[in-house]
Structure formats: structure tokens, C-alpha cells
Amino acid sequence: MNVKGLSDYELICLCLKGEQIFFEELVNRYKNLVYSIVVRMINDKDEADDLAQEIFIKIYRNLDKYQTDYKFSTWIIRISTNHVIDYHRKKRVETTNIEDVEYELPSGSSPEEVFFEKEKSRVLSQALQELPDMYKVPLVLYHQQSLSYQEIADVINEPLSKVKNRIFRGRKMLKENLISRKGDELYGLL
Amino acid sequence: MNYMDCSKAGSYMMKYMDQILSEEETFKLNEHLEKCASCKADFIVYQHMMSSFCLEESNIEAPEGFADRVMCKINSMEPYKPDNFLPEGFLENAAYILWSIFSVSIGAGLLLTFNHEQVMKLLSYTPSWLESWLNSIVFNLEQMVMQLSLSVSAIFDSTLLYINDFRDIFLVVFLILAAIQLFLYQKEKIKI
Numbered sequence: 001m002n003v004k005g006l007s008d009y010e011l012i013c014l015c016l017k018g019e020q021i022f023f024e025e026l027v028n029r030y031k032n033l034v035y036s037i038v039v040r041m042i043n044d045k046d047e048a049d050d051l052a053q054e055i056f057i058k059i060y061r062n063l064d065k066y067q068t069d070y071k072f073s074t075w076i077i078r079i080s081t082n083h084v085i086d087y088h089r090k091k092r093v094e095t096t097n098i099e100d101v102e103y104e105l106p107s108g109s110s111p112e113e114v115f116f117e118k119e120k121s122r123v124l125s126q127a128l129q130e131l132p133d134m135y136k137v138p139l140v141l142y143h144q145q146s147l148s149y150q151e152i153a154d155v156i157n158e159p160l161s162k163v164k165n166r167i168f169r170g171r172k173m174l175k176e177n178l179i180s181r182k183g184d185e186l187y188g189l190l
Numbered sequence: 191m192n193y194m195d196c197s198k199a200g201s202y203m204m205k206y207m208d209q210i211l212s213e214e215e216t217f218k219l220n221e222h223l224e225k226c227a228s229c230k231a232d233f234i235v236y237q238h239m240m241s242s243f244c245l246e247e248s249n250i251e252a253p254e255g256f257a258d259r260v261m262c263k264i265n266s267m268e269p270y271k272p273d274n275f276l277p278e279g280f281l282e283n284a285a286y287i288l289w290s291i292f293s294v295s296i297g298a299g300l301l302l303t304f305n306h307e308q309v310m311k312l313l314s315y316t317p318s319w320l321e322s323w324l325n326s327i328v329f330n331l332e333q334m335v336m337q338l339s340l341s342v343s344a345i346f347d348s349t350l351l352y353i354n355d356f357r358d359i360f361l362v363v364f365l366i367l368a369a370i371q372l373f374l375y376q377k378e379k380i381k382i
Binding site: 015016017018019020023024027028031032033034035036039040045049052053056057060061063064120121123124143144145157168171174175178179 | 204207231232235236238239240241242243249250251252253256257259260261263264265267269270271376
């Protein structure tokens with residue numbers, strides 16, 4: 001059987017019939033998506049690895065609850081964001097190892113450019129981490145995962161107007177946070 | 191000359207970040223930024239934000255061997271068990287069959303009750319062995335309907351009595367229960 005040719009829904013049905021080997025294809029299809037969301041929301045690669053694994057276990061355990069009202073990817077993003085929010089609730093992460101996170105930068109950049117771009121990402125990630133989850137989640141999904149307003153509304157199960165509002169407000173809070181940082185840290189990078 | 195206030199400029203900056211700012215709006219925003227130092231400072235920070243976001247737009251790759259580690263855990267779990275012990279849809283069909291038998295019995299019982307004389311007359315033309323057998327069936331069906339009608343009317347009477355007394359309270363309680371049920375269902379569906 002050509003596993004790659006099967007749709008997400010067909011793979012889910014096969015898993016529900018006891019053929020758990022087909023879940024591997026779903027993991028391969030969505031591992032980067034889940035991992036990206038987790039890394040961007042917690043900014044710790046080791047912790048992100050564990051959390052992403054837990055999310056896939058949760059997805060497997062709840063496969064029978066998936067309904068085709070939404071795309072499978074939307075459902076997965078919903079589970080991932082909920083799981084990370086729960087993680088934040090359980091464990092208040094005060095310090096984040098921003099330096100451990102390696103960002104992929106365009107190849108061919110000079111060492112100076114690489115440094116400044118890494119610094120820009122670091123400052124932004126740090127500011128983003130300080131936002132409450134209700135603003136951070138829509139911002140990460142919109143600006144970093146390129147989801148539309150409607151897709152985010154489906155993920156967090158809130159009306160479109162609320163999503164727009166949170167993104168607008170989140171951006172303003174992020175801006176205020178960046179401005180309130182030390183001048184040399186931020187303006188040196190502008 | 192149309193002067194734009196700072197709150198309008200703020201909403202244009204949001205549109206800029208959504209990449210839906212029209213040419214005319216861009217011109218107006220530029221014009222405002224040239225005159226307003228505070229908005230210009232905000233705009234520079236927003237631009238910085240956007241360029242930083244763009245650096246990380248694509249998906250970050252999961253670590254090497256991630257899928258294997260997940261599958262190792264999945265394989266140690268119980269696989270889903272297909273419900274093979276009953277044919278697909280058996281329970282639904284069984285419910286339909288039982289409901290059909292019940293409906294036919296009630297219907298036949300009602301007909302026999304309402305047309306008792308004619309049925310008895312018809313039975314007198316049948317052979318004696320068949321008459322006694324049919325008689326017992328008719329008797330049982332009539333009894334069943336009688337019992338049922340007595341119970342239903344008793345329940346109906348007492349319900350009506352309560353409903354009349356506490357009609358508004360019942361309605362409110364029912365609506366609250368329905369709302370709670372709907373809320374819980376939605377929450378269960380969303381929160382996994």
C-alpha cells in the first residue's frame with residue numbers, strides 16, 4: 001500500500017482499526033509543524049522535543065474524537081497550543097534559554113549580518129515570551145506559522161473579531177515591550 | 191488637506207503588518223509619519239518586529255529521530271480495537287427492530303380494542319382450534335393496550351398537574367440544563 005498517497009483521514013481510519021503503524025506517516029507529515037509551534041512558544045529546544053512527543057501521544061489517544069469539521073492540521077495546532085498553554089500553567093517558566101535556540105538564517109550572510117539577525121530574533125523571541133498566552137498564541141500562529149485570521153479563530157475557537165483584536169493588541173504590547181527594553185539593546189539593532 | 195490623527199495612523203500600521211495597506215493609505219501614512227515623531231518611532235519598532243518575524247517564517251525542523259521516538263512510545267501502547275464482535279450497525283438495527291415490533295403490537299392492540307365486536311364476530315367463523323388461539327392473542331393484546339393506556343394517562347395527568355403548577359420553573363430549569371449541556375459538549379469538543 002502506498003502510504004504517502006493516503007489522505008490524513010484515511011490514515012486516521014486505519015489507525016482506528018488497530019493499524020497503529022500508519023500513525024508514523026501522520027507524525028512525519030506534521031512533526032515540523034508541531035515542533036515549530038512548541039519551540040516558538042517555549043523557546044527551549046530540549047523541552048520542546050519532549051512536549052512535541054507528548055502532543056503526538058495525545059493526538060494518538062484522541063484520534064477517535066477527531067471530527068472532520070476542521071482540517072486535521074487545524075485540530076493538531078489546537079491540541080499543540082492547548083498543551084503548551086497547560087504546560088505554562090503547570091510550570092511557570094521564569095528563565096528561558098534563548099541562547100540555546102538556533103535560528104536558521106539565510107546562507108551567504110556575512111558574520112556581522114548573521115550576528116545582527118540572530119540578535120534581532122533573540123530580542124523579539126524574548127519579548128514574545130513575556131506576552132500572556134492569549135496574545136502570544138495568535139501572534140505566533142499568524143506571523144510565524146502563516147495561518148489566516150479564520151484558521152486561528154478555528155484553532156482557538158473564538159470569533160474572528162476577537163482574534164483580530166488580540167493580534168492588534170498583542171502587536172502593541174510587543175511594541176511597548178521592545179521600546180521599554182534598554183535603548184542600546186533595541187535601538188542598536190534597528 | 192486631509193490630516194490624519196494618530197489613532198488612524200495606528201490602524202494603518204496594523205494594515206501594513208497585514209500587508210493589506212492600499213497605495214492611497216500608504217501615501218497618507220507616510221505623510222503622517224513625516225510630521226509625527228511619536229508615530230514614526232512606533233512604526234520603526236513595528237518594522238523591526240516584522241523583519242524579525244520574517245526571519246523565522248518557515249517551519250523549524252523536528253530533531254533527527256523524532257518520529258522514531260514517538261512511534262516507540264505509540265507501539266508500547268494498546269492499539270485501537272475495532273468493534274468486530276458485532277456487525278457494523280447491529281445495535282442501531284436491533285433498536286429499530288424492537289421499536290417496530292413494539293409499534294406493530296400497540297397498533298394491532300388499539301385496532302382490536304376499538305373494533306372488539308367486529309373482531310369477535312370474525313373469529314366466530316374460524317375453526318374452533320384457531321378461534322381459541324386467536325382469542326388468547328386478542329385478549330393479551332387488549333390487556334397490554336389497556337395497561338399501557340392506564341399508565342400513560344396516569345403519568346399524563348400527574349405531569350399536567352405539575353406542569354400547570356410549576357410551568358415557568360420547569361421551563362427555566364430545562365433551558366438552563368440545555369444550555370449547560372451545550373456548553374459542556376462544545377468544551378469537550380474543543381478542549382482535548
